[in-house]
Amino acid sequence: MALLALDQVTVRFGERAVLDSVSLTVAEHETVCVLGPSGSGKSTLLRVVAGLQPVDGGRVTLAGVDQAGVPVHRRGVGLMFQDHQLFPQRDVGGNVSFGLRMRGVGGAERRRRTAGLLDLVGLPGSERRAVASLSGGEQQRVALARALAPEPRLLMLDEPLGQLDRGLRERLVVELRGLFGRLGTTVLAVTHDQGEAFTLADRVVVMRDGRIAQTGTPLEVWQRPADAFVARFLGFDNVVPATVSGAVADTVWGRVPVPAGSPEGARTLLIRPGGIRVGPAATGLRCVAEAAVFRGDHVAVRLRPAEGPALEAELSLGEAPREGAEVGVVFAAGDVVVLD
Numbered sequence: 463m464a465l466l467a468l469d470q471v472t473v474r475f476g477e478r479a480v481l482d483s484v485s486l487t488v489a490e491h492e493t494v495c496v497l498g499p500s501g502s503g504k505s506t507l508l509r510v511v512a513g514l515q516p517v518d519g520g521r522v523t524l525a526g527v528d529q530a531g532v533p534v535h536r537r538g539v540g541l542m543f544q545d546h547q548l549f550p551q552r553d554v555g556g557n558v559s560f561g562l563r564m565r566g567v568g569g570a571e572r573r574r575r576t577a578g579l580l581d582l583v584g585l586p587g588s589e590r591r592a593v594a595s596l597s598g599g600e601q602q603r604v605a606l607a608r609a610l611a612p613e614p615r616l617l618m619l620d621e622p623l624g625q626l627d628r629g630l631r632e633r634l635v636v637e638l639r640g641l642f643g644r645l646g647t648t649v650l651a652v653t654h655d656q657g658e659a660f661t662l663a664d665r666v667v668v669m670r671d672g673r674i675a676q677t678g679t680p681l682e683v684w685q686r687p688a689d690a691f692v693a694r695f696l697g698f699d700n701v702v703p704a705t706v707s708g709a710v711a712d713t714v715w716g717r718v719p720v721p722a723g724s725p726e727g728a729r730t731l732l733i734r735p736g737g738i739r740v741g742p743a744a745t746g747l748r749c750v751a752e753a754a755v756f757r758g759d760h761v762a763v764r765l766r767p768a769e770g771p772a773l774e775a776e777l778s779l780g781e782a783p784r785e786g787a788e789v790g791v792v793f794a795a796g797d798v799v800v801l802d
């Protein structure tokens with residue numbers, strides 16, 4: 463059974479529906495990441511589940527129980543916000559044990575659980591440290607330990623790693639995934655960073671203007687974006703209108719091969735940057751290499767055709783043309799997706 467279910471939830475601010483009939487479930491032990499551009503309604507969704515935001519329509523159930531009228535502190539959900547809001551006047555231990563104290567957990571048990579949680583988040587023995595003496599990443603871990611302490615049946619994270627630098631974020635997100643797996647935590651997280659969502663989530667939900675644009679496993683969404691919006695949001699730039707007939711599509715970039723069984727007619731085409739090959743200018747679509755950026759294991763090359771938008775290609779170091787060079791572009795059908 464779903465631990466959390468939103469059924470056609472609508473929230474309006476004035477005329478505007480910030481959540482527009484959103485339906486979503488989160489199964490027990492599942493990690494679901496809500497992804498979407500700024501203003502798409504992600505935080506509002508979390509606030510609704512937490513009981514911080516009243517709804518104008520629809521309902522929220524937790525373990526089958528309608529949450530209408532259930533106050534925040536009775537919902538059994540943990541919240542961790544972007545600006546993790548630790549209590550500056552309390553030490554690390556005081557922060558982590560706060561929720562336990564509120565629930566009347568006794569001193570010895572509080573200390574035992576606090577120590578266990580600090581071990582878990584990689585800060586063993588740091589109970590007496592002042593919050594101000596912690597790095598951003600350490601503060602984030604303390605905030606996480608604090609959110610986990612009351613053993614919430616649902617843990618909600620709002621841009622949990624938002625303020626950290628990339629390297630630390632990438633490390634922590636892998637650690638979080640391991641941690642949630644070990645603890646069996648059910649998680650609903652919000653982020654605008656697709657890399658973070660794809661690492662953390664069993665399932666991702668992509669939002670657009672208060673509606674769900676797509677939901678699926680990270681692999682499903684990555685391989686088959688539902689539409690041009692999702693494709694572009696995931697960072698794919700080679701998206702063009704096309705007319706598909708059999709194994710080819712007519713586009714502004716010429717004829718592009720498509721996988722067998724692709725839907726036909728007027729469609730939108732996505733060409734993954736890895737599906738672009740370059741050769742001598744006489745073969746394929748003639749383009750000028752406008753920019754080439756070294757990315758470690760590949761070169762990102764922007765190719766400018768005579769007509770239509772530029773193409774973004776990912777080429778190996780050996781293959782990549784010099785900036786200003788003329789090349790001929792051909793497409794690999796395996797990296798072409800006909801969007802529905």
Ligand SMILES: Nc1ncnc2c1ncn2[C@@H]1O[C@H](COP(=O)(O)OP(=O)(O)OP(=O)(O)O)[C@@H](O)[C@H]1O
Pocket residue numbers: 475480498499500501502503504505506507654
């Ligand atoms: N209390 C409020 N009154 C009026 N409008 C609001 C209120 N809270 C949020 N909004 C608006 O609702 C929309 C969705 O906000 P929300 O914070 O849910 O988006 P988000 O996807 O979390 O964005 P971000 O990634 O920037 O945090 C925004 O346009 C925001 O300005």
